Amino acid sequence: MIHAEAPALEIVNLRKNYRRLEALRGVDFVLQRGERLAFLGPNGAGKTTLIRALAGRTRPTAGTIKVLGHPIHSIGARQALGLVPQDLALYGDLTTRENLFAFGKFHGVPRRELKKRVAWALDWTGLKDRAGDLVAGFSGGxxxxxxxxxxxxxxxxxxxxxxxxxxxxxxxxxxIFTMLDQLNEEGASILLTTHHLDEAEQRSDRIVILDQGRVIADGTIDELVLSTVGHSRLVKVRIDRPLVAPVTVPGGGSVRSYQVGIAGREMIETRIDDVAVDLAPFLQAVRKDGYMVSDMEVHAPSLHHVFLHLTGNELRD
Incomplete structure (x- = not known):
């Protein structure tokens, strides 16, 4: 029986030790029903260990996992979960259709439903015309x-x-994300780990950032930006010669600047809160000090800036 008010997933104080290594150090978070949650973290943060624990592939050292209000190892909970691993779990010497039938049986799909589900999957993936081809010859996508x-x-x-x-x-x-959007629209809750920040920003309702086995941030992209780097814009202008002193902006402010040797040109960088109000005085001050502006970039705060602010790391494969 599914608990009507229970979230899809509820994780409390989840810990996992591998001898002296603490892969998870008290992870807490909730995945609501119908929610798309992106899990981010540098390499070694504990993301794969977390997924393995949620999928029942490894037993946590401590903590609790509830699926739709039930303990993770209950029969109903296991059937409610679907795992798509990073490493391809396919039989290369079987056809697309044969792989689907094999995994359908593995997941306990009733015989009377299996043929119908395989037909749906072939249509859903756009591979109906490749149903009889060996998977080994397929592209990565x-x-x-x-x-x-x-x-x-x-x-x-x-x-x-x-x-x-x-x-x-x-x-x-x-x-792939069009396929996932369809499942989400039909009511599935999705937990995604990814190294693509654009995927997390565009394809999730909420973001959780994991670092060194702990949750260090949890919220929507707007909430994370506001609580970390703020909503100011980063402005970069390329000038015609090296900057010799900070540019003075009317009102007594001073532009934070540094010199970067890019093809003999130099760069001034600052942050402004309101592009419509602050940008024009800043550019006028640059020109007043005798510099010509050859290029300009205005960057809105993004998940990339949040991630760097919180972890000090780039997110890489």
């Missing part, structure tokens, strides 16, 4: 689509995705 279909044939209410777009081209990434 096609394999990822089959991998995703194999993980959701049993219609899980919660889908765990560990780097589902690793090594695929932009067109295949778009196709």
């Amino acid at each position: 096609m394999k990822r689509r089959v991998n995703l279909a194999c993980g959701v044939l049993h219609r899980p209410k919660i889908i765990l995705l560990d780097e589902p777009t690793v090594g695929v081209d932009p067109q295949s990434r778009q196709r």
Whole structure:
């Protein structure tokens, strides 16, 4: 029986030790029903360990995991979860259709439903015309689509995705997320780990950042920006010669500046709160000091800036 008010996932004080290594150090978060949650973190942050614990592939050292209000190892909870692993879990010497039938049986899809579910998966992935081809000969993007279909044939209410777009081209990434959007629209809750910040920013309702086995941030992109780097814009102007002294802006302010040797040109960088009000006086001050502006960039705060602010790391594969 599903608890009517229970969230899709509820994780409390989750810990996992591998001898002396603490991979998870008291992780707490909730995935609401129908929510799309992106999990980010530098390499070694504990993301894959977390996914393995949620999928029942590794037993936590401490803490609790509830699925739709039930303990993680209960029968109903296990059936409600669908895992799409980072490493492709496919049989290369089987066809697309044969892989789907094999994973459908593995997930316990009733025989009377299996044929119908496989037909749905072939249509959903756009691979109906490749149903009889061996998976070994597929491109990386096609394999990822089959991998995703194999993980959701049993219609899980919660889908765990560990780097589902690793090594695929932009067109295949778009196709995969279109497929996931369809599942989400049908009510599935999605937990996604990714190294693509644009995926997290555009394809999630909420973002959790994990670092060194701990949750260090949890919120919408707007909430994370406001609580870290703020909503000011970063302005960069390229000038015609090296800056010899800080540019003085009317009102007594001073532009924070530094010199960067890029092809013999120099750069001034500052932050402004209101582009409409502050940008013109700043550019006038640069010109008044005798510099010519050859180029300008205005950057809105993004998840990239938030991530760097919180972890000090770039997010890389």
